[in-house]
Amino acid sequence: MPADFEDDSATDDTALIARFGGHGIDRDSAAHFRGRLERRLLIHRCDDCGRWHHPPRPMCPACWSWNITPTEVSGRGRIHLLMTLHQGPPASGVDYADGHPVVTVELEEQPALRFTSTVADGFPTDRLEIGTPVTLEWVDRDGTPTPVFGLGEDG
Ligand SMILES: [Zn+2]
Incomplete structure (x- = not known):
């Protein structure tokens, strides 16, 4: 992580919402925006079938699995x-x-x-x-x- 962005508050939900106020942060998108602070583009991927989807949703649109991992592309x-x-x-x-x-x-x-x-x-x-x-x-x-x-x- 670049020195400019070493910021523990970034992991705090309140701080994340304050930082990306206009983006509509919610429980599904929080990991994506945390990734941005580390200059990593994280996209939701299904652990069960491997399908990617964006914008972030809680369930895989292909197999309806709830096992989703934000994964760097x-x-x-x-x-x-x-x-x-x-x-x-x-x-x-x-x-x-x-x-x-x-x-x-x-x-x-x-x-x-x-x-x-x-x-x-x-x-x-x-x-x-x-x-x-x-x-x-x-x-x-x-x-x-x-x-x-x-x-x-x-x-
Ligand atoms: Zn799936």
């Missing part, structure tokens, strides 16, 4: 859906004037396993298209590690 995938926001609520690091890109990435771990965020600063605009390979990067937003996507190695 590689962060590699391809752009599945792309939007450009030209207005929205004020947010750290977001500039709507130039158009704020939002990407839904299909992660390599499983077809249809998708995670939505934005792209890293300097992402080549001519590669902002469906199918572009991307890889996970972490940036600071108000001192909190935030997952974004950069251009993948074979991109």
